[in-house]
Every structure is written in structure tokens, then in C-alpha cells.
Amino acid sequence: MMKTANKQPQKQKHLPLRTCIACRENKPKRELLRIVRTPDGHVLIDATGKKSGRGAYLCARLSCWQKALKEHRIEQVFETVISDEDRQGLDDYVATLPTDDPGLPASKPAKAKKGRPKAADATS
Numbered sequence: 001m002m003k004t005a006n007k008q009p010q011k012q013k014h015l016p017l018r019t020c021i022a023c024r025e026n027k028p029k030r031e032l033l034r035i036v037r038t039p040d041g042h043v044l045i046d047a048t049g050k051k052s053g054r055g056a057y058l059c060a061r062l063s064c065w066q067k068a069l070k071e072h073r074i075e076q077v078f079e080t081v082i083s084d085e086d087r088q089g090l091d092d093y094v095a096t097l098p099t100d101d102p103g104l105p106a107s108k109p110a111k112a113k114k115g116r117p118k119a120a121d122a123t124s
Contacts, residue, residue: 015029020059021058022071023061033057033059034055037078042083043074043090044089056077069090069094
């Protein structure tokens with residue numbers, strides 16, 4: 001007789017999710033850019049994701065960065081005022097971002113309504 005091996009399905013690797021502070025989309029951590037408020041109060045872009053301090057995440061889309069800066073989302077999240085020097089560093093980074101592709105939606109598409117579809121008009 002031949003033995004059959006009881007193979008367990010492999011577990012999928014856990015992908016940490018983070019939320020963009022501008023568009024509020026949940027995405028894998030590696031797809032977002034981290035901003036950090038350091039213990040000495042500076043607000044910087046954290047390319048490595050390992051700087052100490054309070055962190056927040058933004059999409060790598062120009063529209064998200066513009067919204068976060070215009071609506072002071074970064075200041076709200078960090079509960080601080082961004083210095084002119086730090087603001088200039090963020091503005092310099094935003095200038096390097098490509099413009100958003102108009103073919104791609106900037107946010108989640110609207111959900112379809114649930115329920116039965118309407119019946120076709122039978123009086124034709």
C-alpha cells in the first residue's frame with residue numbers, strides 16, 4: 001500500500017497594512033511612504049522606515065501629498081506645527097513626485113448597490 005502524505009496548505013506570509021492619512025486607503029506597508037516626527041520635534045521623510053519617533057503613512061501619489069499638506073493632515077496626525085525648514089524639505093520631495101495618471105482613480109471606486117436588479121420593461 002502506498003502512503004498518502006497529509007500536506008498542510010502553506011500559510012500566506014503576513015503583510016502589514018497601513019492607512020494613508022490623506023486618502024484613507026489601506027495598503028501594504030511597503031507601498032506607502034513613512035513620515036516621522038522625531039523625538040526632537042522635526043518632521044522628516046523616513047525612507048528606511050526605521051527612524052525612531054511617531055510615524056504616519058502617505059501614498060506615493062502627488063494628489064495625496066498635496067491634500068495632506070493643504071489640509072494640514074500631517075500637523076493633525078503629529079499634533080505639532082511643522083517648521084519652515086521641515087516644510088521646505090517636504091515641499092522639495094513633493095516636487096519630485098510624478099503627476100497622477102488621470103486614467104487611474106485617486107480613491108476607491110464607489111460600491112455597487114446591493115439588491116435585486118430592476119426587471120426589464122415587458123411592454124415593448
